[in-house]
Amino acid sequence: MRSRTLLALLSALSLLAAGAAGAENKLKLQPGANGKVCLGCHTGDLEKALKKPFIHTPVKARDCTGCHSPHASNHGKLLSEEPSKTCAACHDVVPAKPKSAHKPVTDGGCLTCHDPHASGFKNNLVKAPRDLCAGCHKAVVQTATKAKFKHRPVEQDCATCHDPHGSAKGASLLKGGVPELCVGCHKMERPILVAKHMNYPVAGARCTSCHDPHGSNVRGMLYDNVHPPVAKGMCAQCHEPPGSPKRFQPRQAGMALCKGCHAQKVAGMLDRNRVHWAVVGGDACLSCHSPHAAKEKGLVKANMVTVCGACHADTVKRQALSETKHKPISEGQCTKCHDPHGSGAALLMAKADTVELCGTCHDWQKHSTHPLGAKHKDPRNQNLTLDCLSCHRAHGTEYKHMNPFPTTTELCTKCHEKFKR
Amino acid sequence: MKNILALVLLAAASTARADLALVSRGPVYADTKNGPLKAPEGVACADGALVVADTGNGRLVSYDWKDGVVSGGAEIKLAQVTYPVRVQLDGKGNILVLDRKAKRIARLDRKGAFQGWVDVKGESGVVPAAFKLDAADGLYVLDLTSNAVLALDPAGALVRKVELPKRGALFVDLAVDAAGTIYALDALGSEVWSVAKGGAEFKPLSKGLKDSMSFPSYLTSDGKGTLLVVDQNGNGIVLLGIDGSYLGRRLSIGWSEGAVYYPTQLCLTQGGELAVADRGNNRLDLFTVTR
Numbered sequence: 001m002r003s004r005t006l007l008a009l010l011s012a013l014s015l016l017a018a019g020a021a022g023a024e025n026k027l028k029l030q031p032g033a034n035g036k037v038c039l040g041c042h043t044g045d046l047e048k049a050l051k052k053p054f055i056h057t058p059v060k061a062r063d064c065t066g067c068h069s070p071h072a073s074n075h076g077k078l079l080s081e082e083p084s085k086t087c088a089a090c091h092d093v094v095p096a097k098p099k100s101a102h103k104p105v106t107d108g109g110c111l112t113c114h115d116p117h118a119s120g121f122k123n124n125l126v127k128a129p130r131d132l133c134a135g136c137h138k139a140v141v142q143t144a145t146k147a148k149f150k151h152r153p154v155e156q157d158c159a160t161c162h163d164p165h166g167s168a169k170g171a172s173l174l175k176g177g178v179p180e181l182c183v184g185c186h187k188m189e190r191p192i193l194v195a196k197h198m199n200y201p202v203a204g205a206r207c208t209s210c211h212d213p214h215g216s217n218v219r220g221m222l223y224d225n226v227h228p229p230v231a232k233g234m235c236a237q238c239h240e241p242p243g244s245p246k247r248f249q250p251r252q253a254g255m256a257l258c259k260g261c262h263a264q265k266v267a268g269m270l271d272r273n274r275v276h277w278a279v280v281g282g283d284a285c286l287s288c289h290s291p292h293a294a295k296e297k298g299l300v301k302a303n304m305v306t307v308c309g310a311c312h313a314d315t316v317k318r319q320a321l322s323e324t325k326h327k328p329i330s331e332g333q334c335t336k337c338h339d340p341h342g343s344g345a346a347l348l349m350a351k352a353d354t355v356e357l358c359g360t361c362h363d364w365q366k367h368s369t370h371p372l373g374a375k376h377k378d379p380r381n382q383n384l385t386l387d388c389l390s391c392h393r394a395h396g397t398e399y400k401h402m403n404p405f406p407t408t409t410e411l412c413t414k415c416h417e418k419f420k421r
Numbered sequence: 422m423k424n425i426l427a428l429v430l431l432a433a434a435s436t437a438r439a440d441l442a443l444v445s446r447g448p449v450y451a452d453t454k455n456g457p458l459k460a461p462e463g464v465a466c467a468d469g470a471l472v473v474a475d476t477g478n479g480r481l482v483s484y485d486w487k488d489g490v491v492s493g494g495a496e497i498k499l500a501q502v503t504y505p506v507r508v509q510l511d512g513k514g515n516i517l518v519l520d521r522k523a524k525r526i527a528r529l530d531r532k533g534a535f536q537g538w539v540d541v542k543g544e545s546g547v548v549p550a551a552f553k554l555d556a557a558d559g560l561y562v563l564d565l566t567s568n569a570v571l572a573l574d575p576a577g578a579l580v581r582k583v584e585l586p587k588r589g590a591l592f593v594d595l596a597v598d599a600a601g602t603i604y605a606l607d608a609l610g611s612e613v614w615s616v617a618k619g620g621a622e623f624k625p626l627s628k629g630l631k632d633s634m635s636f637p638s639y640l641t642s643d644g645k646g647t648l649l650v651v652d653q654n655g656n657g658i659v660l661l662g663i664d665g666s667y668l669g670r671r672l673s674i675g676w677s678e679g680a681v682y683y684p685t686q687l688c689l690t691q692g693g694e695l696a697v698a699d700r701g702n703n704r705l706d707l708f709t710v711t712r
Contacts, residue, residue, distance in 0.1 A: 273504045273522045277591075280524070280548045281565030311591050311609055314635040314654055346460055346476075346683070346700060380676040383450050383457045383703035390676070404674055414677065 035062030038070070049118040056124055059117050066090075067116065084108025087116075095168035102173055105165050113164065133158045140214055147215030153185075154214050161213065182207045196220065198235045199242040210292040223293035230292045238291065255284040272342035278311070279341055288340065305332040308340070315395050322396020328361075329395060336361070337394065354387040362388075379415045441647060441660060442711045443671050443695060445679035446489060449473075449705040452482045453494035457703060463508040463518070464698040464705060466688040470531075471696060472497075472516055473705055474505035474686075481505055481518065483533060489694055489709065497533030507551060507686060511558045524548050526562070543579035544571055551594040553641075561603060563595045570595055570603055570616075583616050585623055590614075598642045598663070606640040606650065613640065613648065613665055627665030634659050639686045643710075651684050651697070658687065658697075676702060 030037065039046065039062070050059070058066035069080045079086050087110045094101055104112040113132055114124045125132055134141035144154045153160035161181060162173040169176045176184070186193065188203035207213075210230065211221045218224055222231075229237045238257060240246040250257050259266045269279055278287040285291075288307050289299045301307050309316035319329045328336035337357060338348045351357040355372055371386060378384035388394075391411055392402040405411045413420040451457050456478070463474025471486040481497035497516075504522035511517065514531040517539070526539040526549055539560065541547045548565040555561065559580075560573040572581035583603065585592050591609035598604070601618030604626065611634040614623040635655030642648055647668065648661040656674035661667060672681050682701030689695050689710065697706040 275521075275524075277550065277565060277593075281550070282568065312636070313609070314631075318635075346462075378676060381702055381704070383459075384676060414675075 032062065033070075034065040038062075038064045038068075046117065049115075052118040052120050054120065054122055054124050055118040056116055082108065083110060087114075093165040095166055098166035098168055100171050100173050101166035102164055129157045129159060130155075133164075144214040147212075148217040149219060149221050150215040151213055151221060179203065179205065179207050182213075198233055200235055200239070200248065201242070205248070209290065212295065218293075223290075223295050225295070225297055225299055226293045227291060227299055255279070258285045269341040273344045274346070274348060275342040276340055276348055303332040304334040305329070308334045319396045321398060322402065323398065323400050324396060324402050326394060326396055326402065354389050358388040440712055441668075441671075443658070443708040444711055446694075446707040446709055448678055448699070448702075449484065449491050449494075449707065450703075451494065452496050454496075456496070458482070458705065459703055460700045461698045461703070461705060462506045462685040462700050464686050464688050464696045465508040465510045465516070466690050466694070466696055467510050467514060468690050468692055470510060470514055471688075471705075472508050472510060473698065474508045474518060476504060476506055476700070477703070479503045479505075481508065481516065481529075481533060486690070486694065486696075489692075489707075491707065495533075497529070499527075499529075499533070499535050501535050501538075502527050502529075509552065509554050511554055512556070513558075517552065517554065517560070519549055519552060526552055526560075539573070539577050541571060541573060541579055542577050544582070547571065550592070551639075553595055553597050555597045555601065556599055559597075561595055561597050563592060563605070568592070570605060572603075583621070583623060586614070593638050594640045596640045596642050596648065599644060602663075604640055604642070604648060606637055608636050608638060611635075611637055613650070613661060615665075625665075627661055627667070630659070630661075630667060633667055633670065641687065641689065643689050649687060649689070651687055653683055653685060656681050656684065658684070672697075679706070681706060 035058075049055075058064070064070070065080075067080060067086050068078045070078070073079060075082050081089070085108075091110075094105055104110070110116075111126075113126060115126050116124070119125055121128055127135070130141065144150065158164070161175060163175050164173065167173050167175060170178070170181065174181055179188075183203060186207075188194070210223065212223045213221075216222060216224055218226060229235070235242075238250055240249050240251060252260070255266060269275060279285070281287075288301060290301050291299070294300060294302075296302065296304075305316055316329075319326065328334070334340070335350070337350055339350045340348065343349055345352040349357060351360075370391075372388070374385050376386040378386050378390055384390070391404075393404050394402065396402050397404055399406050401408075403411050405414070409419075449458070452475075458473065458475050459477030460475075461473050462476040465472045466486060469485065469487055471484040471491060473482045473484070475482050479498070479502075481499075481502070483493065483495045483497055484491050485493045501523070502518055502520045504520055505518045506521045507519040509517045515536075516529040516531065516533065518527050518529065519525075520527060523538075528536040528539060530536055539562075541562065541564075544564070544567065546566045547562065549562045550565045551563040553561045558575050560575070560577070562571045562573065563585075564571050567582070567584070568587060569582050569584045571579055572583075574580050585605055589610065590607040590612075592605050592614075593608045594606040596604040596606075603616050603623075605614045605616075605623055606612075607614060611630040612625055613627040615626040616623045634650065634652045636653050637650045637655075637659065638653035639651035640648060642663070646663055648663060650659040650661060652659050652670075657670050657672045659667070660669045660671065672679075672684070674680060674682060676682060680702075681697060681699050683699075684697050684706075685700045686698045687695060693710045695708040695710050697708070699706045
């Protein structure tokens with residue numbers, strides 16, 4: 001087997017040499033003109049690079065013209081093509097129909113991670129793999145580092161589970177789907193795992209609905225916020241017993257099941273004038289909450305911008321495009337202003353009085369002398385009094401200060417008409 | 422030759438629909454006793470009658486609306502209906518109102534006396550998000566529990582159930598035209614779906630309108646080949662052809678007369694008058710439709 005590999009390697013090298021010789025002959029190049037000659041001038045950093053343990057194959061073969069055009073080019077560094085195309089000529093790393101692709105790759109930024117000449121790290125990475133990923137994915141790596149219960153592959157190399165270029169099999173660059181990827185290492189038929197899962201046949205379940213693959217502070221690497229029945233191993237409180245032909249089916253459908261424990265909370269929600277549609281329709285509580293464990297408090301499925309934005313994408317988009325950002329939205333704290341279960345006011349506002357609601361964060365009397373409140377009529381509309389939303393849109397606009405009109409003058413003169421020019 | 426004539430007629434019809442304009446006729450701010458409207462979310466009209474769901478005040482207000490002039494404004498306050506959000510009038514002028522707190526549809530007579538709840542016979546746990554009536558007073562309910570449109574006869578018996586697409590959509594309203602086609606409005610995808618009379622499943626009618634609508638919340642047909650969509654968060658009315666084509670956008674955000682702020686429902690009369698329940702402005706906005 002080893003001799004076969006050696007033979008293949010020698011064949012490849014001889015082909016490479018023949019190719020280089022062929023190009024030299026065709027263009028009547030001086031010997032070494034496709035690379036060695038370059039080193040006569042390009043000393044210094046390049047010479048140092050050549051001493052590093054991992055050298056890019058064309059560099060090692062002194063084939064600088066493999067990537068660079070020696071005379072002139074439309075691209076930086078005299079590259080023959082734009083960087084992504086130059087690399088792609090040899091490295092076909094992204095699957096044809098990827099389920100996910102790494103942004104630097106799709107943006108053509110190969111050099112974000114790789115050194116095109118030489119590196120101290122395998123695959124010509126510019127840093128050690130974990131440090132390199134942490135450059136962009138700082139929060140994930142920091143949390144994983146601090147986690148009490150760590151996942152060994154995370155400590156070793158992110159590439160154990162993720163393909164850094166793109167994946168045809170999974171989201172988030174995962175090398176496979178979940179649970180296929182997980183069960184590659186974790187044999188679910190092992191008695192200890194069967195017992196930990198209370199004899200439920202979880203081999204086909206989505207592991208990441210309960211476990212944090214990057215590590216956690218909860219034993220078993222469950223997400224940091226665990227639903228008490230799960231923490232106590234009382235799966236049968238919500239699910240049919242293990243071995244039941246109904247498998248994981250909940251004992252009751254929708255909200256009725258949650259009501260078993262959260263009766264008072266549910267009754268309180270349903271008694272409000274406006275119940276959030278997500279509460280009464282579709283998957284009810286599970287529209288927003290994870291039933292087992294979650295990273296977010298209150299077992300919310302994900303950051304609120306993601307969860308709320310799944311339906312209210314227009315609002316999230318408006319904020320993203322807004323020149324002035326409203327902090328609670330950019331920080332994913334939708335519940336600072338809205339009650340996600342229900343409210344007595346339109347738009348599920350947490351307080352019916354706008355001035356009072358905004359006043360929980362903004363002490364407006366200190367920065368504004370404009371009259372506001374129930375005593376001040378809006379000159380534009382006899383049924384409105386002046387409040388913060390008379391001049392601002394809380395989720396932002398394309399103009400400064402969340403102003404609904406392009407300029408402050410245009411806004412002010414809507415009421416103060418005598419100043420209109 | 423016939424084909425060319427048909428194309429010319431179709432083009433002319435499209436131009437006429439796209440030319441639909443709204444001329445402001447001023448707002449309605451109060452009831453007959455000068456009690457101001459508060460966050461009204463529903464409005465229904467027929468020639469001669471105008472009923473408003475004055476949501477913030479927990480009541481309905483009934484006006485006369487003749488020759489474009491609104492008068493009266495009698496309060497209808499009911500113990501059963503405390504949070505009315507959507508209202509429709511049947512062929513006899515009786516009022517149907519969706520109460521969001523009760524999560525039920527109430528039937529009132531034309532003077533506003535409570536006649537009873539619509540109880541769907543043949544389907545349990547119905548939570549109506551919206552409803553509409555057809556020309557024969559058949560009731561169509563958008564049910565959140567079953568994620569389906571339920572067609573009921575005037576007695577409330579279920580005669581047809583058409584399920585809505587399950588994933589990636591948030592259906593908030595429906596409409597029925599004279600041909601019996603049911604339209605359903607997806608606020609999430611900013612799309613209108615439709616199913617022909619007797620059809621088994623909804624199919625997408627309009628596509629890719631996310632740039633034209635922010636959060637559509639109400640849908641109705643003008644009976645003349647145009648679907649009108651209330652874009653609540655976008656503060657306007659979007660016009661679509663019955664083939665789903667985008668025809669244009671009317672109205673814009675504002676607090677002054679003629680502008681809207683979080684509009685929620687609209688109604689049209691045969692005579693070409695249009696009323697918008699302008700929740701954020703605490704008023705009803707009246708317009709004349711010109712073509």
